[in-house]
Amino acid sequence: MKDRLAILTASGFGSFMAVQYFLTAPVANAAYRAILGWIQIVFAVALVAGVISVVRLHLKQLGRRRNQRVYSATLLGGAALMTILGFAGGVEQGSPFLWIFEHWQAPMQSTVFSLLAFYVASAAYRGFRARSAESAALVVAALIVLLGRVPIGEWLLPFLPSSADWILNVPALAAKRAVLIGIGLGMVATSLKVIAGIERSYLGGR
């Protein structure tokens, strides 16, 4: 019964949102506006449910997994600190909340992200090999784009930026277009299957 209700809801709202695009009647527009409002409410509730779930999981881990306690404690402590600071001190310029975001969170996340440069450099040396004609073409294209997108490339060889642009705008774009068309067709097919009640994986894999 619960599954049928979920399928009927998905099918009904999915069909309406597809059809309303072509309707001009005021009642259709009012229903469309109401649905947009409800979507946001449902997602806000989902967000709260997600926070509760994360907190519960890490509270459990505090008690059970000794080797991961420090990570769970850091997560819970950080979440509690930012919540308290946000409510107590506000979120405006000069507030402790924004100070911590700017001076702790943003630099820490940027640091982790910047580690990618080190691993890319290492992988480029150890794994990016021209073992066949195809992989050799890939290596040459990578070198042109890599140097063509920065001033040093233009300084060394002035034709590199236009060559890099050609690679990005012709062969790479052709592949990208194919992927985008594939994704688009896949989305239409999946949406139709959900509306028809054939695709049911959103019910939890049943």
Add this chain to the structure above:
Amino acid sequence: MIKTRRWIFAAMALAVTTALVFRPGLPVSITPETRHVFGVIDSLAPGSVVMISFDHEASSLPEIGPLGSAIVEHCFRRGVDIVGLALFSEGTAAGYDLLSRRASVLGRVYGSDWIYLGFRPQYTAAILGMGESIAGVFSADYKGQPLGSTALGKRVRDYRDIALVVSLADGSMPTYWVEYAQARYHERIIAAVTAVMVTSYVPYIESRQLEGIVAGLKGAAEYEQLLGHPGAGMRGMDAQSAAHGLIAILIVAGNWQAWRLRRKRRTMEGASS
């Protein structure tokens, strides 16, 4: 192998640090794409409203920050008003921080010259909802003031009052702006994205669904040059040049070493047979 990796890591750190310290200041040529985006914003009449959506995570700030800063500065200098918002939770504080800093430097007043709406989850509903009513999606601004209590908040009812949307993104969010705000409400969209995302958006430029694209730290450096105000983008390009140059050298060195090993193995096999 571990030793080689350590040397590579050390070389990368040295290359980037040297470039940041000595700043060789190689010239950055301006691409037509960035010039076009600059021209679009430059052509807006003073008093027009640009919506800037901070659709990125904190980890992308070193690349997106200079780009956003240059665009915000351009808008403020032109007398164009800004409505800021975030469709990624982490973009919320980053966007407010960036806007309030640039506004205080350029003497722009909150409420009349710029407002910040904050974050809304579920971007599809938020983008579509703002086409019907911005106050319907954001009843209050980031500071908790009712939207109608500010002069600028009163002026913007839906996309018809927004001259241009700029999505500062490190992912696929500009696609959703195109699919929902452009396709349904014919809003003009500009994507200001990380360099790695450029190829994803070129098809939308060619179909004229995207008004323009400006990408990565290089885009920021180009924009700063057009503004006549070199900043973090220009400084970053030196480091990026050094890092890209080193990676190119490593690719060539790795392939040369592999070729030498292959040749040696073949020679040994030939000798043994």
